[in-house]
Amino acid sequence: MAEIRRPPMSTATSLESEKVSSDGPPEPMMVDLNRPRAGSADTQATVLTQATMSTLGKPDEKALLKARADAEAQSEEPVEARMEDIAVKALSTDDDPTLNPWTFRAFFIGILLSGFGAALATIFLFKPQPVGVSVIFLTVISYLMGNAMAMVLPTKGVVGRWLNPFPFNSKEHLAIIVMSSSASGVANATDVLAAQKLYYGIRPHPMISVFLLLSSQLLGYGVAGFLRKSLVYPGKMLWPSVLPLSALVETLHRDRARMAKRWKFFWTVFCVVALYELLPQYIMPILTGISFFCLANQKSLLFTNIFGGAAGNEGLGLLSIGLDWQYIGTGAFFLPLQTILNTFVGYILCIVLFCGLYYGNVWNAKKFPFLSQQLFSSNSTSTHFDIYKQDHILNENFELDESALAAEGLPSFAASHASHLMTNNLSITASIVHVILFNPDVIRHALPGLGKLKQWALNPRSIFRKSERPAVSPAEDESLDPHYKAMLAYSEVPNWWYGVILLFSVVMATICIYVIQSTLPWWGLLLAVVISFMFSLILGAMSGLLGFHAPISTLVQLLGAKALGGKPVANMYFVLFGSSTQGQALYLVSHLKLGQYGKLSPRCTFTFQILGTILGAMINLVVMESITTNQRDILLSIQGTNVFSGQVIQSFNSNAIAFGALADKMFSIGQTYSWVVLALPVGFLVPLPFYAAHRMWPKAGFDYIVTPAVSYFLGYLSSGINSSVLMHFVLALFVQLWVRKRYPKWFLKYNYILAAAISGGTELLVFITTFAVQGASGKAVVFPPYWGNNYQTGNVDFCAKNPALRRHK
Secondary structure, three states: OOOOOOOHHHOOOOOOOOOOOOOOOOOOOOOOOOOOOOOOOOHHHHHHHHHOOOOOEEEEEEHHHHHHHHHHHHHHHOOOOHHHHHHHHHOOOOOOOOOOOHHHHOOOHHHHHHHHHHHHHHHHOOOOOOOOOOOOOOHHHHHHHHHHHHHHHOHHHHHHHHHHOOOOOHHHHHHHHHHHHOOOOOHHHHHHHHHHHHHHOOOHHHHHHHHHHHHHHHHHHHHHHHHHHHHHOOOOOOOOOHHHHHHHHHHOOOOOOOOOHHHHHHHHHHHHHHHHHHHHHHHHHHHHOOHHHHHHOOOHHHHHHHHHOOOOOOOOOOOOOOOOOOHHOHHHHHHHHHHHHHHHHHHHHHHHHHHHHHHOOOHHHHHOOOOOOEEOOOOOOOEOOOOOOOHHHHHOOOOHEEEEHHHHHHOOOOOHHHHHHHHHHHHHHHHHHHHHHHOOOHHHHHHHHHHHHHHHHHHHHHHHHOOOOOOOOHHHOOOOHHHHHHHOOOOOOOHHHHHHHHHHHHHHHHHHHHHOOOOOOHHHHHHHHHHHHHHHHHHHHHHHHHHOOOOOHHHHHHHHHHHHHOOHHHHHHHHHHHHHHHHHHHHHHHHHHHHHOOOOOOOHHHHHHHHHHHHHHHHHHHHHHHHHHHHHHHHHOOOOOOOOHHHHHHHHHHHHHHHHOHHHHHHHOOOOHHHHHHHHHHHHHHHHHHHHHHHHHOOOOOOOOHHHHHHHOHHHHHHHOOHHHHHHHHHHHHHHHHHHHHHHHHHHHHHHHHHHHHHHHHHHHHHHHHOOOOOOOOOOOOOOOOOOOOOOOOOOOOOOOHHHHHOOO
């Protein structure tokens, strides 16, 4: 029998007896969608309706004006200081359980957009500033397609009842979003396969490559099921990045008359941004970063390093004016102020740190580029960068050859990249202590799930046993999200579903690593999965609370190097299963939160995400093969162009060589980059002074300091296009300190819709220009050179280009 979940008393205005059958889950209860929420737009609409009708049923203009003024005055109250309150204030907790997401439309549109999103995401992997595919963009397109199908498809007869049974609804829409966005997250195995092709000449059979992609993705889903109680159900787990999407879906599907202004606002901004984005993307790339310092002195490499940033790995972008929404992003509209302020402090300190390292010649920094992810030979000079010949130190089994290493010598990093590795490790261990000290309930909620895993390992038959009922009713638990309480009418995904996914993925991954000859042993795979599971809880808490977490790839590489040693390709696969599992676990968790906000049943969310992942893996492989074949030379160059760059793959491969083959010789105590490892124990200590100060002076605000965020941003500018970072922070501070406090009503109604519109318009133009004129489908069509693009003389922001970048081997 399906697990029975009793809905709380507060989810409906009237209750009926729960109908239970042995054939499936109970029928969800009807909810009165017309019941207004306190302080919401629904309340205002109800007040206006009641006040404008006379006893004869005719509008009373005086009463209408008075009621409207009263409603406006009541609604112009400050936005709650606690971010979790915003989710209840800005999003409806009502549900209509009669809406059906299991339709032909949902599957058809989901499949089409999964292919589209996966292709676009893979393209972005090879961009100078890698960005993800905006879920907002997929939301808009799926909404248009869904309504078009509802208008065009037949509605009568057997065919009509199957193809078009009712108008396109919000739950169909959410199911499509979950499926397409699952496909639009590039599988980390794509990095491994691209690096093998570009640097090692290894090209596994396409079918094995697909299985590798799938196993690395699905492993995370098996982990995610045991984190729901800690990362999805509590109200404090806001998941800020999900708010704009939830607000947009609600706007699109609620009463059109009530949402008319928001609807018009969204499409106006969407179209304006889409048209504008053609300028920085193609016609006038100088808008990516306007540097007045470089315009004043176009021959100074000092100015390039500090004030440049419109091209990949160009400079720090200090005081540059970035006007390209692709790089500014929309996080400024939804990230908590606490996250923004802490990361801004890290950004400022990053500029100081990088300049100090380079111009202080720490780690012989001046012999190598200011920003780069490559490995360099010790023969490099400030005027001649010599790429390290990694193939010279590996034998035919891709393992370290000690005699060849003695002849070639040890490689070196750019100081900025070494610093990035160090601060990333600092942030990881600081995250562990920060969550334990400032949010201990996250760990406490996870203990039952961890205990269940132990029970399953000792007694596999217990996997299929029915779960015990909680001691406290979810309806009475004040820590739970009100949106979650509204979802209690739906059956949850059984724990054994996640267990089967986990087991199946481990078996598939084990087969792949031996068929591909990855040199990773089976026990190395299991160790990687365990490490990833451990960090999924900590980093998931950071994402749910603050919308931020540091990647664990550097730490996993260090642990893999210690466990495996001398095997760079094995280290690649260890990182794949160590960090990818964690990433996919949090991806599913964020989708579960999206479904919770939109009242999409957990089983539907789970099913559509699995389907999207399978489709996305196959598309990832096809597009990666095309780009790495057509753009090979650019992907292997140090700086790349403002259109394509191999920095992600370069960094992945460089770290695999440094950590996988040479970790003891480069990172051990007393070696050149020993502080990369020493940052780990130091990170455990970083939050302690602030926690002690908070306990002594609880009202002083020391709990507002998020040391993991500050630590990670100490190395944030090590790659990519940095000219827009300052603009991101300026915009974020304006939105959170001015708009949110001065115009709270506007903030709640339009802020997340604005973020959605900007993302959607930008993504549309980026996709079109990438394929139409920027060479993703073959030959690029270059816009005629003039002052707005500066293609002929150097960087598009007129900053001097280092001659050594053109002469490197």
